Amino acid sequence: xxxxxxxxxxxxxxxxxxxxxxxxxxxxxxxxxxxxxxxxxxxxxxxxxxxxxxxxxxxxxxxxxxxxxxxxxxxxxxxxxxxxxxxxxxxxxxxxxxxxxxxxxxxxxxxxxxxxxxxxxxxxxxxxxxxxxxxxxxxxxxxxxxxxxxxxxxxxxxxxxxxxxxxxxxxxxxxxxxxxxxxxxxxxxxxxxxxxxxxxxxxxxxxxxxxxxxxxxxxxxxxxxxxxxxxxxxxxxxxxxxxxxxxxxxxxxxxxxxxxxxxxxxxxxxxxxx
Ligand SMILES: [Zn+2]
Ligand SMILES: [Zn+2]
Numbered sequence: 001x002x003x004x005x006x007x008x009x010x011x012x013x014x015x016x017x018x019x020x021x022x023x024x025x026x027x028x029x030x031x032x033x034x035x036x037x038x039x040x041x042x043x044x045x046x047x048x049x050x051x052x053x054x055x056x057x058x059x060x061x062x063x064x065x066x067x068x069x070x071x072x073x074x075x076x077x078x079x080x081x082x083x084x085x086x087x088x089x090x091x092x093x094x095x096x097x098x099x100x101x102x103x104x105x106x107x108x109x110x111x112x113x114x115x116x117x118x119x120x121x122x123x124x125x126x127x128x129x130x131x132x133x134x135x136x137x138x139x140x141x142x143x144x145x146x147x148x149x150x151x152x153x154x155x156x157x158x159x160x161x162x163x164x165x166x167x168x169x170x171x172x173x174x175x176x177x178x179x180x181x182x183x184x185x186x187x188x189x190x191x192x193x194x195x196x197x198x199x200x201x202x203x204x205x206x207x208x209x210x211x212x213x214x215x216x217x218x219x220x221x222x223x224x225x226x227x228x229x230x231x232x233x234x235x236x237x238x239x240x241x242x243x244x245x246x247x248x249x250x251x252x253x254x255x256x257x258x259x260x261x262x263x264x265x266x267x268x269x270x271x272x273x274x
Contacts, residue, residue: 024041024128024134024136027039027041027042027043027046027121028041028042028046028121028124028125028128028132028134028136028137029041029042029043029046029047029049029120029121029122029124029125029140030043030045030046030120030121030124031124040136040139040140041125041128041134041136041137041139041140042121042125042137042140046120046121046125046140047121047140047143047144049120049121050114050115050121050122050140050144051115051116051118051120051122052114052115052147052148053113053115053116053148053269058098058100058101059110060098060101060104060109060110060111061098061100061101061104061110061111061244062110062111062112062113062269063098063100063101063269065098100243100244101244103211103215103248104244104247104248104251105248105251105252105255107251107252107254107255107262108244108247108248108251108262108263108264109261109262109263110152110263110264111241111244111247111263111264111265111266112145112148112149112152112153112263112264112265112266113145113148113241113265113266113267113268113269114141114144114145114147114148114149114265114266114267114268115144115148115267115268115269116268116269116270117240117268117269117270117271122267122268123268125137125140125141125267126141126176126239126240126267126268129141129176129179129180129239130172130176130239131172133172133173133174135174135179138176138179138180138182138183138184139183141180141183141239141267142180142183142184142186142187142267143187144267145180145184145265145266145267146184146187146188149265152263153188153235153265154188155233156188156190156233156234156235156263157190157191157232157233157234157260158190158191158192158193158229158232158233158234158235159181159184159185159188159190159191159192159193159234159235159236159237159265160181160192160193160194160196160197160226160234160235160236160237160250160254161175161177161178161180161181161192161194161236161237161238162177162197162222162236162237162238162246162247162250163175163177163178163194163197163198163199163222164177164199165199165201165202165203166199167202168202176239177237177238177239178192178194180237180238180239180267181194181237184237184265192237193226193229193234195225195226196224196225196226196227196229196234196254196257197222197223197224197225197226197250197253197254198222198223198224198225199221199222200220200221200222200223201221203217203218203221204217206218206242206245206246207273208273209273210272210273211243211245211272214242214243214245214246215243215245215248215249217245218245218246218248218249219249220249221246221249222249222250222252222253222254223253223256224253224254224256224257226257227257228257228258229254229257229258229259229260230257230258230259230260231259231260232259232260233259233260233261233263234254234259234260234261234262234263235262235263235264235265236250236251236254236262236263236264236265237264237265237266238264238265238266239266239267239268240266240267240268240269240270241264241266241268241269241270242269242270242271242272242273243272244264247264247266251264
């Protein structure tokens with residue numbers, strides 16, 4: 001008869017074998033062989049290469065403040081109000097919307113993204129989670145959001161992933177925003193409300209659409225489905241923010257559940273197509 005110790009050892013080796021199957025053979029960020037299988041989805045170098053969004057950024061939307069935004073804001077409200085509107089990163093005095101976020105619904109109070117969606121590991125991780133079904137990619141992505149979100153994430157009561165339509169969910173088998181929200185929720189010890197929102201219709205892919213077309217594409221695409229969120233500070237979760245049109249539309253629907261506030265977190269931020 002086998003000893004308890006050898007049975008335990010056998011069980012442990014089976015667990016390790018299952019874990020090894022669930023781990024990628026190569027880094028999901030750079031495709032180089034992983035030096036250590038226990039590193040998870042992504043090598044240290046790729047984690048390091050996830051470029052954070054450098055200040056100065058708008059306090060509300062987190063978009064870098066550039067000369068173009070400053071000029072637009074100045075034209076809209078005079079030089080002085082343009083300056084007041086655009087925050088100077090964390091702790092700035094400005095509170096109004098900048099050129100990037102002024103079309104967002106007023107209920108969307110803030111947005112934070114972990115990194116830029118460049119051609120490096122950020123894009124590869126997004127693809128691995130979204131199309132490759134590599135659930136394990138969500139962990140380093142959530143870590144990246146945490147690093148960027150700072151104290152703001154400590155004031156969230158619940159996370160709501162941006163839902164997929166039923167058809168796309170069937171095709172893909174998973175919602176990457178929900179996987180990301182689960183990883184972030186576990187890390188922050190915050191509940192994830194996956195059924196608070198529902199997508200009312202499929203929307204076409206937005207990759208090639210400009211800001212106005214994006215807003216039209218997702219207008220009314222969501223509806224509130226969950227119980228009341230009264231008193232809760234909620235953050236929407238998505239993988240990528242480009243213009244914020246999807247998050248804006250989701251916020252409008254979520255506001256019907258009467259949360260105390262709505263913010264948004266995304267792993268990456270893409271450049272708006274010209
Ligand atoms: Zn790597
Ligand atoms: Zn802004």
